[in-house]
Amino acid sequence: MADQNTMSRLDTLTSWHADWATLRVAVLGLGVTGFAAADTLAELGADVLVVAPAPAAGSAASERASLLPVIGARLLQADLDPARGAPHPATAAPAELAAHHPELIIVSPGFHPDHPLLAWAASQSIPVWGDIELAWRLRDKVVRADGTPAEWILVTGTNGKTTTVQLTATLLAAAGHRVAPCGNIGIPVLDAIRDPQGWDALVVELSSYQLHHLKRTGPGALVPWSSVCLNLADDHIDWHGSAEAYRDAKATVYANTKVACVYNKADAATSAMVQDADVQDGARAIGFGLGVPGPSDFGIVDGILCDRAFLAERRDHAIELTTVAELVDRGLAAPHILANILAASALARSFGVEAGVIRAALETFALDAHRIQVVGRSADIRWIDDSKATNPHAADASLKAFDSVVWLVGGLLKGVDIDGLVASHVSRLRGAIIIGVDRAAVREAFARHAPALPVFEIDADDTEQVMPNAVRLAAGLAEAGDTVLLAPAAASMDQFTDYAERGRLFAEAVRDYLGGGAGDHESASDQDS
Structure with missing residues (x-):
C-alpha cells in the first residue's frame, strides 16, 4: 500500500533528471506502449515488473518479452484480459505482483477502468498513470537549444485524429521545425521523448483511453501548446461505461492549453468543451468549419480555405491557405478531409507556420491507406x-x-x-x-x-x-x-x-x-x- 512518503516522492518525479532509481513499478500490458514504459523506467533505474499474458510463440509480444531481461525488467505472466477483466477478485492480485509492492502502476491504454487489477490498485492506494503522463514528466530528457523541452500539440476526436496529426506534423516540418507525430498514431510518446536528435514539437494523437488517465491539475498535468477535439460521437461506450464518461475523457485534451484551443464549429460538444476548459491565460478559442469563417475562425469562402484567426486585421480580412479546387486534384476534397485540413492548419498557424508554407506542403500530402x-x-x-x-x-x-x-x-x-x-x-x-x-x-x-x-x-x-x-x-x-x-x-x-x-x-x-x-x-x- 502506498504511504505518504511514496506519494510525496511521486510528486517530485517531474523530470528525467529526478531520482527514479529503485522506484518499484508495475507495468500492465506488453504491447508497444507497455514495452516503451518498461524500457523507459528500466533506463531510469526503476525496479520494473511487467504483468501480461503469456505471448504467442513467434509474435511481436514474444519478441518484446524476450527483451525484458535485456533491458532489466521482469515479466509476470498472468491470464489477464484488458477488456473483460481477470479471474482475480477486485481486492486481490497475483501473488508475485503483490509481493513486488508496487509504488506506481503504469497501465496500457486497453485496460478497462474497472479492470480487477486497477480495482486492486485503488484498494491499495497505489497511483495509476498512463504512458502519456509518464512521458510528460520525462519530456526534458532532450531539450532544445534554449534549454526547454519540445512543445506538445494534442489531437483527439472520435474521427480524423491520425490524418490531422499527420497533416499538422507535415505542415510544421515544411516550416523547418523538427517535429514528431506520436502517441496513438503508433509511435509511443515515450520513444519520441527519448530520441537523441530532439524535437521542437510533438504532435500527439490521444485516444479516449489515454485521456481517461490524464490529470488536469497537479504534478504530471499536461500543459499543451495547442489542442483540438475534432468531433464527438458515441464510441467506445463499452469501455468508458457511458457517453458522458467518453465525452469527459475527450474534453481533457483542452486542459491547461497555452496558445490555441481549436474546436469544430459544426460540433456543439467541442465548443462546450472549450468553454468549460481551464486553460492558461492568453489561450484563444479557434473555430474551424466548412462555412464562412468569423473572426478567430478557419473556414471556406467561395472555394478558398481561409485563416481569420492569426492575423491582426481579422475583423476585416482573411489569409488564403489553399483552394478546394487544388485539393480536389490531390484527392483531399471530401468534406471530412477538408475539416481535418482546416484543423491542422489552425494548429500549425498557432505555432507560427506561414500560410504559403501550408499551401506548398498540401501540394505533396497524401492520405494513408484505408482512408477513402x-x-x-x-x-x-x-x-x-x-x-x-x-x-x-x-x-x-x-x-x-x-x-x-x-x-x-x-x-x-x-x-x-x-x-x-x-x-x-x-x-x-x-x-x-x-x-x-x-x-x-x-x-x-x-x-x-x-x-x-x-x-x-x-x-x-x-x-x-x-x-x-x-x-x-x-x-x-x-x-x-x-x-x-x-x-x-x-x-x-x-x-x-x-x-x-x-x-x-x-x-x-x-x-x-x-x-x-x-x-x-x-x-x-x-x-x-
Missing part, C-alpha cells in the same frame, strides 16, 4: 476502401462523399447504435453487404428503414472468404456510376487483426475479382463532394 482510397475501377464503378471508418460517425462522413453506394458494413459495434446511420443514408444506397459478428443489429436497422433494399449477409465463420464473397455480391448489385464502399462503421477485431488487414483483404479481393489490374491505390480524387 480507390482500390479498383471497372465499368464506371469505383471500389473504395475506407476501412478506417471504424464507427458510425466516420462511416457517416464517408457515405456523405458519394451519391450512389453499395455499402459494405459491419464488424464489432462496440456497443454503439447503428440505427440512425442506416436511416440517414437509405436514399443513397443501391444495396448493402453486412459483414462481421454483430450482424443482427445492422440487419434489423435495414429491415426498419429500408425493407425493400437488397441486403446480403456474409457468414462470419469463414474469415478467409469474407471479402471475396462480399466483393462478388457487391459487384452483382453495383451499376455504372456507383461506388462500392467499405466503410464498416465498426471495429475489425472480430474477424481481422485490425482495420488495415480488413482493408488490405478487401483490396486484394477487388483486384482478384476484376482480373488483377484494378485500381492504382490513389485517393478518391474525383469524388463530387
